[in-house]
Amino acid sequence: MTAAVTPEATARDRLRIIQNARSVALVGVSANPIRSSNFVATYLVRTPLRTYPVNPAYEEVLGLRCYPTLRDLPEVPDIVDIFRRPEAIPGVVEEAIAVGAKVVWFQLGLRHDAAARMAREAGLEVVQDRCLKIEHARFSGKLHLGGFDTGVISSKRRRPL
Secondary structure, three states: OOOOOOOOOOHHHHHHHHHHOOEEEEEOOOOOOOOHHHHHHHHHOOOOOEEEEEOOOOOEEOOEEOEOOHHHOOOOOOEEEEOOOHHHHHHHHHHHHHHOOOEEEEOOOOOOHHHHHHHHHOOOEEEOOOOHHHHHHHHHOOOOOOOOOOOOOOOOOOOOO
């Protein structure tokens, strides 16, 4: 697909999305601590974002109730962060549209231009092939070597989101 058909979210767009978001649903999150989705969830639960794990395989992830679908969440999430295989993305996007989400975010390594186009046509914003944790940490000044907060005390001022 060409950029004109599926325009990419700019850094400014991603910053605005993160600044305006109050809640995020992590679709396909794993309770396995070596999975990237669990690493992202571990970071996000320490931010002001209300974080909702979504995976029918689990009752709980990181001490949070895990919901089987987006329809089961107690609120409409601002961001639907997708950790599913590419063939499952269109179904997640359809569900995000149905519940009234504002943004679908395809995690690092995930692209699906047809699903992105469907989301945009329904009025949702789309971020593809980006990690929400990395972007949040980058914009807040917390991104360190390896993509994690080292906890090192520094004179460098952190930027509020």
